[in-house]
Amino acid sequence: MAEPTSIAMAQGSSCWGCFQSLIDIHLNLATVLPMLDIKYWQCVADFKLKDLEGYPDKSITVGLYEGVARTEEDIHLLKTMREKCEILIAFGSCSCFGGIPCLANFSTLEECLDVKFRNNKTVKDGEVPTENLPKIAPVVVPNSTIVDFEIYLPGCPPTSKLILTALTALLTGKEIELAPHTVCHYCDRERKETPLTEILRPFEGIADPDRCLLEQGYICVGSATWGLCEGQCVNHGATCRGCFGPPPPITTDQGAAAISMFGSMAPLEPEYLAEKVLDPLGCFWRFTYPTSHLGGIRIKREEAKTK
Amino acid sequence: MTTVEKTEVQTKKEWEPQIVAFCCNWCSYAGADLAGTSRIQYPPNARIIRVNCTGRISPEFILASLEMGADGVLISGCHPGDCHYSSGNLKLRARLAIMKMALEQAGVHPDRVRLQWASASEAQIFADGVTTIVEQVKALGPLRSEWK
Numbered sequence: 001m002a003e004p005t006s007i008a009m010a011q012g013s014s015c016w017g018c019f020q021s022l023i024d025i026h027l028n029l030a031t032v033l034p035m036l037d038i039k040y041w042q043c044v045a046d047f048k049l050k051d052l053e054g055y056p057d058k059s060i061t062v063g064l065y066e067g068v069a070r071t072e073e074d075i076h077l078l079k080t081m082r083e084k085c086e087i088l089i090a091f092g093s094c095s096c097f098g099g100i101p102c103l104a105n106f107s108t109l110e111e112c113l114d115v116k117f118r119n120n121k122t123v124k125d126g127e128v129p130t131e132n133l134p135k136i137a138p139v140v141v142p143n144s145t146i147v148d149f150e151i152y153l154p155g156c157p158p159t160s161k162l163i164l165t166a167l168t169a170l171l172t173g174k175e176i177e178l179a180p181h182t183v184c185h186y187c188d189r190e191r192k193e194t195p196l197t198e199i200l201r202p203f204e205g206i207a208d209p210d211r212c213l214l215e216q217g218y219i220c221v222g223s224a225t226w227g228l229c230e231g232q233c234v235n236h237g238a239t240c241r242g243c244f245g246p247p248p249p250i251t252t253d254q255g256a257a258a259i260s261m262f263g264s265m266a267p268l269e270p271e272y273l274a275e276k277v278l279d280p281l282g283c284f285w286r287f288t289y290p291t292s293h294l295g296g297i298r299i300k301r302e303e304a305k306t307k
Numbered sequence: 308m309t310t311v312e313k314t315e316v317q318t319k320k321e322w323e324p325q326i327v328a329f330c331c332n333w334c335s336y337a338g339a340d341l342a343g344t345s346r347i348q349y350p351p352n353a354r355i356i357r358v359n360c361t362g363r364i365s366p367e368f369i370l371a372s373l374e375m376g377a378d379g380v381l382i383s384g385c386h387p388g389d390c391h392y393s394s395g396n397l398k399l400r401a402r403l404a405i406m407k408m409a410l411e412q413a414g415v416h417p418d419r420v421r422l423q424w425a426s427a428s429e430a431q432i433f434a435d436g437v438t439t440i441v442e443q444v445k446a447l448g449p450l451r452s453e454w455k
């Protein structure tokens with residue numbers, strides 16, 4: 001058996017879902033774990049940040065970074081990971097595109113603090129905590145603007161199968177081969193090429209289980225989303241929300257592509273659309289807002305305020 | 308010289324908005340041509356880009372223009388029902404309706420994007436459309452002013 005590969009796994013502002021998905025490879029852990037020499041993993045192994053800082057530069061072969069860098073501590077952790085790791089992987093959609101935590105960019109930092117601390121419904125006379133806490137960045141920027149990554153592994157979370165494929169390829173020194181198809185490629189539903197006549201919310205009506213959800217009027221962004229999930233949601237009756245981000249090249253604007261597709265299939269009256277599509281920004285850019293054009297404009301504006 | 312420096316020089320003189328105008332090959336592009344040959348006067352701020360049909364315009368074109376420094380975007384196409392490809396303009400109209408809402412949510416004034424219908428013979432409507440968007444955008448100020 002070959003020498004185990006050194007690995008560091010770090011978590012920024014996120015939900016731990018991606019690492020949970022890694023643990024969910026179940027019995028395959030028995031195959032993967034002996035190949036790994038864990039150098040840092042906040043919640044699992046007892047290493048502290050100073051241990052990570054103490055390793056020589058580029059001494060760790062693989063690094064996984066989950067989540068965004070919202071606080072100054074996150075930013076420091078991300079930069080340290082870059083220094084210490086040879087191959088740094090953006091692990092999960094948050095790390096690749098911003099994901100759910102970056103929906104905070106819809107509001108200003110003050111508005112976020114109001115909702116979370118000052119006017120929190122479950123707290124009386126709430127105030128923003130300051131003691132022993134890292135400072136919060138005024139706006140969330142995509143991780144890729146802070147450091148460079150070698151590999152992007154999107155998904156919310158990346159499926160266990162995808163993680164297993166990627167990790168085994170990486171550990172055995174092979175190239176990671178991922179199919180570039182969108183979710184529609186894996187969707188078993190039938191498309192009849194008919195234009196939409198109405199827009200439905202997910203709770204309205206009963207969907208035909210065999211027909212394209214978008215054609216039935218349910219907003220599905222599968223056509224603009226990388227199908228590494230192999231169409232899990234659409235084949236189980238739920239619309240695609242776009243959690244795997246745009247297909248390769250993954251730098252394209254997923255929301256813009258989704259609206260383009262949606263407009264082609266639904267040439268409806270603007271007034272009707274304005275009434276029915278209630279939250280276009282959250283609907284089409286849910287996982288990729290900071291890396292999109294609109295998100296870029298927003299970040300520049302918020303950063304300008306603090307200068 | 309980078310674009311940022313360019314804009315700075317311009318603000319020192321008198322700021323003129325930069326408008327990107329997407330024109331349909333079959334109507335508005337010919338309309339713009341007619342406006343020129345008829346010597347109709349309209350502001351020179353619009354940079355016209357010819358597309359085969361307004362249905363070809365992805366929201367990405369508009370958003371990329373705005374992010375890269377355009378202050379406004381004008382889209383000029385065939386009247387509904389007159390599209391050379393039967394329904395391209397209706398597809399764009401639907402995209403734009405959603406996109407304008409998204410723009411507003413992201414804090415960009417939706418008046419920075421204007422959709423108008425102008426056929427090949429309607430040179431005056433095209434010229435008026437350019438005047439309108441230039442006035443609208445002038446009232447809003449440079450998009451980049453909020454970034455500096």
